[in-house]
Amino acid sequence: MDYFKKIIKESVVIVIISSIMGLISGTFLSINQQILYSFPIILLILPSLNSLIGDISTVLTSRLSSHLYLGNLPPKIQKSNVLRNDFYGLLITILLSLIALIIIGYAVGIATGIQIINPLLIITVIMLTLLILFVMIFILLFTSSIFLFRRGKDPNNFLIPLTTSLLDFLTPLILIFFIYLFT
Protein backbone atom coordinates (compact mmCIF):
# COMPACT_ATOMS: atom_id res chain seq x y z
CA MET A 1 0.00 0.00 0.00
CA ASP A 2 3.01 2.33 -0.41
CA TYR A 3 1.58 4.03 -3.50
CA PHE A 4 -1.79 4.55 -1.75
CA LYS A 5 -0.09 6.09 1.30
CA LYS A 6 2.12 8.31 -0.89
CA ILE A 7 -0.92 9.65 -2.80
CA ILE A 8 -2.94 10.33 0.37
CA LYS A 9 0.03 11.87 2.20
CA GLU A 10 0.98 14.13 -0.70
CA SER A 11 -2.58 15.10 -1.70
CA VAL A 12 -4.75 15.47 1.40
CA VAL A 13 -3.64 18.90 2.63
CA ILE A 14 -3.49 20.48 -0.79
CA VAL A 15 -6.89 19.06 -1.79
CA ILE A 16 -8.50 20.51 1.36
CA ILE A 17 -6.87 23.92 0.74
CA SER A 18 -7.98 23.80 -2.91
CA SER A 19 -11.58 23.01 -1.95
CA ILE A 20 -11.66 25.96 0.44
CA MET A 21 -10.27 28.19 -2.33
CA GLY A 22 -13.05 26.91 -4.61
CA LEU A 23 -15.65 27.94 -2.04
CA ILE A 24 -14.05 31.41 -1.68
CA SER A 25 -14.19 31.73 -5.46
CA GLY A 26 -17.94 31.01 -5.42
CA THR A 27 -18.47 33.62 -2.72
CA PHE A 28 -16.43 36.21 -4.71
CA LEU A 29 -18.56 35.56 -7.78
CA SER A 30 -21.81 36.01 -5.91
CA ILE A 31 -20.57 39.30 -4.40
CA ASN A 32 -19.85 40.59 -7.93
CA GLN A 33 -22.91 39.08 -9.56
CA GLN A 34 -24.11 42.56 -10.60
CA ILE A 35 -21.24 43.06 -13.05
CA LEU A 36 -21.73 39.54 -14.41
CA TYR A 37 -25.42 40.22 -15.00
CA SER A 38 -24.47 43.45 -16.87
CA PHE A 39 -22.45 41.32 -19.32
CA PRO A 40 -24.45 38.07 -19.41
CA ILE A 41 -22.26 36.44 -22.07
CA ILE A 42 -19.51 36.18 -19.42
CA LEU A 43 -21.76 33.98 -17.29
CA LEU A 44 -22.12 31.57 -20.21
CA ILE A 45 -18.40 31.56 -21.11
CA LEU A 46 -16.91 31.60 -17.57
CA PRO A 47 -17.12 27.82 -16.87
CA SER A 48 -15.43 27.04 -20.21
CA LEU A 49 -12.84 29.76 -19.62
CA ASN A 50 -12.02 28.28 -16.20
CA SER A 51 -11.86 24.83 -17.67
CA LEU A 52 -9.66 25.95 -20.64
CA ILE A 53 -6.92 27.51 -18.52
CA GLY A 54 -7.31 24.69 -15.97
CA ASP A 55 -6.84 22.06 -18.71
CA ILE A 56 -3.76 23.77 -20.09
CA SER A 57 -2.18 23.94 -16.64
CA THR A 58 -3.04 20.26 -16.01
CA VAL A 59 -1.50 19.27 -19.36
CA LEU A 60 1.61 21.32 -18.53
CA THR A 61 2.01 19.83 -15.02
CA SER A 62 1.45 16.35 -16.36
CA ARG A 63 4.00 16.90 -19.17
CA LEU A 64 6.60 18.46 -16.86
CA SER A 65 6.22 15.55 -14.44
CA SER A 66 6.68 12.98 -17.24
CA HIS A 67 9.70 14.91 -18.64
CA LEU A 68 11.32 15.00 -15.19
CA TYR A 69 10.72 11.29 -14.47
CA LEU A 70 12.00 10.32 -17.94
CA GLY A 71 15.05 12.58 -17.61
CA ASN A 72 14.14 14.69 -20.67
CA LEU A 73 14.10 17.82 -18.54
CA PRO A 74 16.98 18.47 -16.11
CA PRO A 75 15.73 19.27 -12.58
CA LYS A 76 17.25 22.76 -12.76
CA ILE A 77 15.76 26.21 -13.38
CA GLN A 78 17.20 26.74 -16.85
CA LYS A 79 16.01 27.18 -20.44
CA SER A 80 15.79 24.07 -22.61
CA ASN A 81 14.29 23.01 -25.92
CA VAL A 82 11.74 20.79 -24.15
CA LEU A 83 10.56 23.75 -22.09
CA ARG A 84 10.50 26.11 -25.11
CA ASN A 85 8.40 23.59 -27.10
CA ASP A 86 5.97 23.20 -24.20
CA PHE A 87 5.63 26.98 -23.83
CA TYR A 88 5.00 27.77 -27.49
CA GLY A 89 2.93 24.64 -28.11
CA LEU A 90 0.57 25.42 -25.24
CA LEU A 91 0.49 29.17 -26.04
CA ILE A 92 -0.60 28.47 -29.64
CA THR A 93 -3.16 25.94 -28.34
CA ILE A 94 -4.60 28.40 -25.83
CA LEU A 95 -4.94 31.13 -28.49
CA LEU A 96 -6.65 28.77 -30.96
CA SER A 97 -8.94 27.44 -28.21
CA LEU A 98 -9.78 30.99 -27.20
CA ILE A 99 -10.90 31.81 -30.75
CA ALA A 100 -13.01 28.62 -30.77
CA LEU A 101 -14.45 29.45 -27.34
CA ILE A 102 -15.46 32.97 -28.41
CA ILE A 103 -17.09 31.70 -31.63
CA ILE A 104 -18.97 28.85 -29.85
CA GLY A 105 -19.87 31.04 -26.87
CA TYR A 106 -21.28 33.85 -29.00
CA ALA A 107 -23.10 31.37 -31.27
CA VAL A 108 -24.77 29.74 -28.22
CA GLY A 109 -25.44 33.21 -26.79
CA ILE A 110 -27.24 34.30 -29.95
CA ALA A 111 -29.12 30.97 -30.21
CA THR A 112 -30.32 31.16 -26.59
CA GLY A 113 -31.21 34.86 -26.83
CA ILE A 114 -28.57 36.12 -24.38
CA GLN A 115 -28.01 39.87 -24.70
CA ILE A 116 -24.60 40.67 -26.25
CA ILE A 117 -23.18 43.97 -24.97
CA ASN A 118 -19.90 45.52 -26.18
CA PRO A 119 -18.41 42.33 -27.72
CA LEU A 120 -15.06 43.96 -28.57
CA LEU A 121 -14.48 44.92 -24.94
CA ILE A 122 -15.41 41.45 -23.69
CA ILE A 123 -13.14 39.72 -26.23
CA THR A 124 -10.22 42.03 -25.28
CA VAL A 125 -10.81 41.42 -21.56
CA ILE A 126 -10.99 37.63 -22.03
CA MET A 127 -7.78 37.58 -24.14
CA LEU A 128 -5.84 39.73 -21.67
CA THR A 129 -7.02 37.58 -18.74
CA LEU A 130 -6.01 34.32 -20.38
CA LEU A 131 -2.59 35.54 -21.55
CA ILE A 132 -1.69 36.98 -18.14
CA LEU A 133 -2.81 33.78 -16.41
CA PHE A 134 -0.94 31.56 -18.88
CA VAL A 135 2.43 33.32 -18.43
CA MET A 136 1.97 33.44 -14.66
CA ILE A 137 0.99 29.78 -14.39
CA PHE A 138 3.77 28.60 -16.73
CA ILE A 139 6.46 30.20 -14.56
CA LEU A 140 4.82 28.98 -11.34
CA LEU A 141 4.39 25.41 -12.59
CA PHE A 142 7.89 25.10 -14.04
CA THR A 143 9.66 26.35 -10.92
CA SER A 144 7.38 24.42 -8.52
CA SER A 145 7.71 21.16 -10.48
CA ILE A 146 11.50 21.36 -10.30
CA PHE A 147 11.36 22.17 -6.59
CA LEU A 148 8.97 19.31 -5.78
CA PHE A 149 10.73 16.78 -7.99
CA ARG A 150 14.07 17.55 -6.32
CA ARG A 151 12.43 16.86 -2.95
CA GLY A 152 11.25 13.46 -4.20
CA LYS A 153 7.58 14.48 -4.50
CA ASP A 154 5.25 13.88 -7.46
CA PRO A 155 4.37 17.32 -8.93
CA ASN A 156 1.00 15.90 -10.17
CA ASN A 157 -0.29 15.39 -6.61
CA PHE A 158 0.45 18.96 -5.48
CA LEU A 159 0.28 21.21 -8.48
CA ILE A 160 -2.84 20.02 -10.33
CA PRO A 161 -5.26 20.61 -7.43
CA LEU A 162 -3.47 23.80 -6.38
CA THR A 163 -3.37 25.46 -9.82
CA THR A 164 -6.89 24.38 -10.79
CA SER A 165 -8.35 26.00 -7.68
CA LEU A 166 -6.03 29.00 -7.93
CA LEU A 167 -7.19 29.49 -11.52
CA ASP A 168 -10.87 29.00 -10.60
CA PHE A 169 -10.33 31.89 -8.20
CA LEU A 170 -8.01 34.10 -10.33
CA THR A 171 -9.91 33.87 -13.64
CA PRO A 172 -13.07 35.69 -12.44
CA LEU A 173 -10.94 38.02 -10.28
CA ILE A 174 -8.76 39.26 -13.19
CA LEU A 175 -11.73 39.26 -15.58
CA ILE A 176 -13.80 41.45 -13.25
CA PHE A 177 -10.76 43.67 -12.57
CA PHE A 178 -10.34 44.37 -16.32
CA ILE A 179 -14.06 45.03 -16.77
CA TYR A 180 -13.92 47.60 -13.95
CA LEU A 181 -10.77 49.08 -15.52
CA PHE A 182 -12.22 49.46 -19.03
CA THR A 183 -15.79 50.54 -18.20
Place this chain on the structure above:
Amino acid sequence: MDWQDTKWKIVKEVFPSEIISIIGDILAGIILTILIVPFESFLILILLVPALLSIRGNISGPYIARTSRDIIIGEFNKKSLLENILATYTLSILIAFLIGLFGILLNYFLVRVFIITNGILILIPIISILLTLSISIPFSTVLNIIVFRRGLDPNNVVNPIMTAIDDFFTVLCFYLTIIMLGVP
Protein backbone atom coordinates in the same frame (compact mmCIF):
# COMPACT_ATOMS: atom_id res chain seq x y z
CA MET B 1 7.75 7.30 -28.97
CA ASP B 2 9.68 10.55 -28.73
CA TRP B 3 8.44 12.37 -25.66
CA GLN B 4 10.29 15.56 -26.56
CA ASP B 5 7.34 16.72 -28.65
CA THR B 6 7.59 19.61 -31.05
CA LYS B 7 5.27 22.52 -30.37
CA TRP B 8 3.06 21.63 -33.35
CA LYS B 9 2.62 18.06 -32.08
CA ILE B 10 1.39 19.54 -28.77
CA VAL B 11 -1.04 21.82 -30.64
CA LYS B 12 -2.23 18.93 -32.83
CA GLU B 13 -2.93 16.69 -29.83
CA VAL B 14 -4.26 19.22 -27.30
CA PHE B 15 -6.36 21.52 -29.50
CA PRO B 16 -8.98 18.94 -30.69
CA SER B 17 -9.40 17.76 -27.09
CA GLU B 18 -9.87 21.37 -26.00
CA ILE B 19 -12.67 21.86 -28.54
CA ILE B 20 -14.46 18.83 -27.03
CA SER B 21 -13.84 20.28 -23.56
CA ILE B 22 -15.25 23.72 -24.52
CA ILE B 23 -18.39 22.21 -26.08
CA GLY B 24 -18.86 19.87 -23.08
CA ASP B 25 -18.55 22.74 -20.60
CA ILE B 26 -20.98 24.96 -22.45
CA LEU B 27 -23.43 22.00 -22.59
CA ALA B 28 -22.90 21.36 -18.86
CA GLY B 29 -23.67 25.03 -18.18
CA ILE B 30 -26.87 24.94 -20.20
CA ILE B 31 -28.01 21.62 -18.61
CA LEU B 32 -27.23 22.97 -15.15
CA THR B 33 -29.41 26.01 -15.75
CA ILE B 34 -32.32 23.98 -17.14
CA LEU B 35 -32.26 21.16 -14.52
CA ILE B 36 -31.29 22.87 -11.27
CA VAL B 37 -32.90 26.33 -11.48
CA PRO B 38 -36.52 25.07 -11.06
CA PHE B 39 -35.79 23.51 -7.63
CA GLU B 40 -37.30 25.26 -4.61
CA SER B 41 -33.97 24.82 -2.80
CA PHE B 42 -31.98 26.29 -5.72
CA LEU B 43 -30.24 28.89 -3.54
CA ILE B 44 -28.68 26.17 -1.35
CA LEU B 45 -27.98 23.76 -4.20
CA ILE B 46 -26.08 26.37 -6.20
CA LEU B 47 -23.67 26.76 -3.26
CA LEU B 48 -22.53 23.17 -3.72
CA VAL B 49 -22.19 23.14 -7.53
CA PRO B 50 -18.93 25.16 -7.99
CA ALA B 51 -17.23 23.13 -5.25
CA LEU B 52 -18.41 19.87 -6.84
CA LEU B 53 -17.18 20.98 -10.26
CA SER B 54 -13.78 21.75 -8.74
CA ILE B 55 -13.46 18.05 -7.83
CA ARG B 56 -12.52 17.52 -11.47
CA GLY B 57 -9.32 19.49 -10.89
CA ASN B 58 -8.68 18.35 -7.34
CA ILE B 59 -9.38 14.63 -7.52
CA SER B 60 -10.01 13.43 -11.05
CA GLY B 61 -7.21 15.48 -12.71
CA PRO B 62 -4.42 14.08 -10.52
CA TYR B 63 -5.83 10.52 -10.90
CA ILE B 64 -5.67 10.85 -14.70
CA ALA B 65 -2.19 12.42 -14.59
CA ARG B 66 -0.86 9.66 -12.29
CA THR B 67 -2.29 6.97 -14.59
CA SER B 68 -0.78 8.68 -17.67
CA ARG B 69 2.62 8.91 -15.99
CA ASP B 70 2.50 5.28 -14.80
CA ILE B 71 1.69 4.14 -18.34
CA ILE B 72 4.42 6.33 -19.89
CA ILE B 73 7.18 5.31 -17.47
CA GLY B 74 6.15 1.61 -17.62
CA GLU B 75 4.94 1.29 -14.03
CA PHE B 76 1.26 0.72 -14.81
CA ASN B 77 0.04 -2.57 -13.30
CA LYS B 78 -2.94 -4.01 -11.40
CA LYS B 79 -1.49 -3.09 -7.99
CA SER B 80 -0.65 0.53 -8.88
CA LEU B 81 -4.06 0.97 -10.52
CA LEU B 82 -5.95 -0.42 -7.48
CA GLU B 83 -4.01 1.75 -5.03
CA ASN B 84 -4.51 4.80 -7.26
CA ILE B 85 -8.29 4.15 -7.40
CA LEU B 86 -8.55 3.49 -3.66
CA ALA B 87 -6.67 6.71 -2.84
CA THR B 88 -8.88 8.67 -5.24
CA TYR B 89 -12.10 7.37 -3.60
CA THR B 90 -10.72 8.00 -0.08
CA LEU B 91 -9.81 11.60 -0.94
CA SER B 92 -13.14 12.19 -2.68
CA ILE B 93 -15.22 11.01 0.31
CA LEU B 94 -13.22 13.30 2.62
CA ILE B 95 -13.63 16.30 0.30
CA ALA B 96 -17.33 15.59 -0.30
CA PHE B 97 -17.90 15.55 3.47
CA LEU B 98 -16.09 18.89 3.80
CA ILE B 99 -18.12 20.42 0.96
CA GLY B 100 -21.32 19.31 2.71
CA LEU B 101 -20.08 20.77 5.99
CA PHE B 102 -19.20 24.11 4.35
CA GLY B 103 -22.56 24.03 2.58
CA ILE B 104 -24.29 23.84 5.98
CA LEU B 105 -22.18 26.74 7.33
CA LEU B 106 -22.72 28.94 4.25
CA ASN B 107 -26.43 28.21 4.37
CA TYR B 108 -26.57 29.04 8.07
CA PHE B 109 -24.62 32.31 7.81
CA LEU B 110 -25.43 33.59 4.30
CA VAL B 111 -28.35 31.95 2.49
CA ARG B 112 -30.57 31.07 5.47
CA VAL B 113 -32.98 28.81 3.60
CA PHE B 114 -33.86 25.91 5.89
CA ILE B 115 -35.80 23.49 3.69
CA ILE B 116 -33.12 20.79 3.49
CA THR B 117 -31.88 18.89 6.56
CA ASN B 118 -28.16 18.98 7.42
CA GLY B 119 -27.96 15.23 6.83
CA ILE B 120 -29.17 15.66 3.24
CA LEU B 121 -26.68 18.50 2.71
CA ILE B 122 -23.86 16.15 3.72
CA LEU B 123 -25.21 13.26 1.63
CA ILE B 124 -25.70 15.23 -1.62
CA PRO B 125 -21.98 15.83 -2.34
CA ILE B 126 -20.93 12.36 -1.12
CA ILE B 127 -23.38 10.42 -3.32
CA SER B 128 -22.92 12.81 -6.22
CA ILE B 129 -19.10 12.52 -6.20
CA LEU B 130 -19.15 8.73 -5.80
CA LEU B 131 -21.52 8.39 -8.77
CA THR B 132 -19.41 10.72 -10.91
CA LEU B 133 -16.13 8.95 -10.08
CA SER B 134 -17.69 5.56 -10.80
CA ILE B 135 -18.18 6.75 -14.38
CA SER B 136 -15.07 8.90 -14.67
CA ILE B 137 -12.43 6.45 -13.34
CA PRO B 138 -13.10 3.49 -15.68
CA PHE B 139 -13.63 5.84 -18.63
CA SER B 140 -10.38 7.79 -18.12
CA THR B 141 -8.34 4.65 -17.42
CA VAL B 142 -9.49 2.96 -20.64
CA LEU B 143 -8.99 6.22 -22.57
CA ASN B 144 -5.43 6.55 -21.20
CA ILE B 145 -4.58 3.02 -22.36
CA ILE B 146 -6.17 3.45 -25.82
CA VAL B 147 -4.49 6.82 -26.41
CA PHE B 148 -1.07 5.45 -25.39
CA ARG B 149 -1.47 2.35 -27.58
CA ARG B 150 -2.28 4.60 -30.53
CA GLY B 151 1.06 6.35 -30.11
CA LEU B 152 -0.32 9.61 -28.73
CA ASP B 153 0.78 11.28 -25.49
CA PRO B 154 -1.97 10.64 -22.86
CA ASN B 155 -0.85 13.83 -21.04
CA ASN B 156 -1.99 15.90 -24.03
CA VAL B 157 -5.23 14.14 -24.89
CA VAL B 158 -6.94 12.54 -21.89
CA ASN B 159 -7.28 15.43 -19.42
CA PRO B 160 -9.06 17.93 -21.71
CA ILE B 161 -11.50 15.24 -22.94
CA MET B 162 -12.16 14.10 -19.38
CA THR B 163 -12.83 17.70 -18.28
CA ALA B 164 -15.86 17.79 -20.56
CA ILE B 165 -17.02 14.29 -19.54
CA ASP B 166 -16.44 14.94 -15.82
CA ASP B 167 -18.21 18.32 -15.85
CA PHE B 168 -21.16 16.89 -17.76
CA PHE B 169 -21.51 13.84 -15.48
CA THR B 170 -20.95 15.93 -12.32
CA VAL B 171 -24.00 18.00 -13.22
CA LEU B 172 -26.02 14.94 -14.26
CA CYS B 173 -25.09 12.90 -11.14
CA PHE B 174 -25.80 15.93 -8.94
CA TYR B 175 -29.26 16.13 -10.50
CA LEU B 176 -29.85 12.35 -10.06
CA THR B 177 -28.70 12.56 -6.42
CA ILE B 178 -31.10 15.36 -5.48
CA ILE B 179 -33.92 13.48 -7.22
CA MET B 180 -33.02 10.25 -5.34
CA LEU B 181 -32.89 12.08 -1.99
CA GLY B 182 -36.22 13.80 -2.66
CA VAL B 183 -34.82 17.32 -2.36
CA PRO B 184 -37.60 19.88 -2.90
